[in-house]
Amino acid sequence: MTDQRNFSGSVVAFCSFVVAVCAVLVAVKVMSPVQVETPAPPRVLDQTALEKQVAGAVSQWKSNPNALVLCPLSVVVEKGTEFTCTVHDDEGPRQASVTIEDDQGKISVERN
Incomplete structure (x- = not known):
């Protein structure tokens, strides 16, 4: 019974760790500035x-x-x-x- 509790606790801890890592990755992705390059308008004759x-x-x-x-x-x-x-x-x-x-x-x- 003790082994099952330790295993269950390990699984819960591992899942919590994975969720935390995913949350950090999503936060970094959302917070990073998106650089969109806009092409320069074409030059036209006066x-x-x-x-x-x-x-x-x-x-x-x-x-x-x-x-x-x-x-x-x-x-x-x-x-x-x-x-x-x-x-x-x-x-x-x-x-x-x-x-x-x-x-x-x-x-x-x-x-x-």
Whole structure:
């Protein structure tokens, strides 16, 4: 009978130890700060500066400093990206092809 009590006591003590260890592990997990990395938002070309650059390039094709240039919004700065801007001048609306040349936002402009 004494052996059964000692065995039962040992089992209860072991189970208590396991529960205590699990409680400590859960507490450590809950209390540790979770680090979530948020990706940086993509860099986009400044709309006003982009349209001024394209207008400058267009004025070299034909002396027309009053051309209105409309480019797409939020163009992501990524080398090789191509898009089209619309140029409104004395000749009417026409298209200009724009290519981003490097990751700093340098562009090249060509007539369509």
